[in-house]
Amino acid sequence: MPKLYEKNAKKRERAKELYLKNREEKILYSKEYRKKNLELIRIKKKLKYLEGREVILEKAKKYYEKNALSISEKGKEYRKTHREVILIRNRNRKSLLRTLAKNTDVTNNYVKGLIDSSIKCPLCSMDYKNKGDKHIDHILPINVGGMHRKNNIRIICKKCNLKRPKDGKDIKQDNSVQKAIKINGASN
């Protein structure tokens, strides 16, 4: 038995030496390789990342398609279990609308006139084809403090209206609109 163990020990020793030598060579080789192929490695990494991203997006899309029903069920369930939250939200909205109605200088006739006199969208220059294309837009949106006043409403097309960010960030680049709103008292 001890003889066999000794024999094997020698084998193990040799294997270890070989392994270490190989390892060193491999490390050296991969270092060299990385130095020479920096750009290639970068591109490979990026491709891998993009592929992974696409797979994730595709999976999410499939999940929504498969579970559209259960997702809408979840929405129903949420509305059932969060009645209070929704009620308070609606109440806040109602009181906001009341405040806006009290502090407005906009009349129905004014809005009618505005709609009738609008020919094209001031943002994208599209010609209006019918009344449905014309949307009343609050330049500074109401939910970020805009008022329902003449200086804060305008007619724009449906497409542009739906495209606008809810916080009205897009008007921050437009100084003239910004000034007009400030002068006329709406908070920002």
Ligand SMILES: [Zn+2]
């Ligand atoms: Zn438009």
